[in-house]
Amino acid sequence: MAAFEYRQAEEIRRAFARHGVRYLFLGKSGAILLGFPDTTQDADLFVERTPENGQALVQALRQLGFALRDEQAADILRGKDFVQLKNGPFDLDLVFAPDGIERFEDAWRRRIEVEGFPVCHIDDIIASKAATNRQKDRESLPRLRAFREYWLQHRHTPGNR
């Protein structure tokens, strides 16, 4: 599997818009969209857990080329908290209930749009990473918090809302 590319993010944006999927980039991939200079392997998407959104999501994923069997689609439709996809053109983590964020609607209200990509606010990204309490997240938090300070003062990336 090759690294996740900008054009693939564009494909997500296009397919999810076509099917009306409500989602947000979360995690380090979200922070990178906001301008955080770091590395990561795949994209994390926070997806709204509703039956309609689940249906739209499955359709969009299949259109993107994810080979979802019916029982796998059913897991997504049920809105399991965490789904890891490595059966498509790129790796994708779907998070329906991220640690540290109470409700999708709250994160959606706080979202930042970067060139048409809906992204969790940096505070939600940090809250989510802090709540996981994992070694790899704990190590990245000081730099992420420093980036937050920088980002709050310099929200000048073209395309930001």
Added chain:
Amino acid sequence: MATTRQKTPGIPSDWLEEFEAAARRPLKTRFRYSFIHTYKPVLDDEPFRAFATMADYRRWCEANLPDWLGYGRL
């Protein structure tokens, strides 16, 4: 550049330089620099996994992934 640094006290200068350099890059370039792929044992060995709860996922990571991947809780 110096003005920016005066506005952001407390950020180590090397991080500040990296943030400023990233801000100057187009998003497409940031993607190219940021998304990499390296094989992660166990994690990358199945095409699909679903966990009913995040707690289930965390427990699975701790039970199945090598410690050095950093997925264990502190």
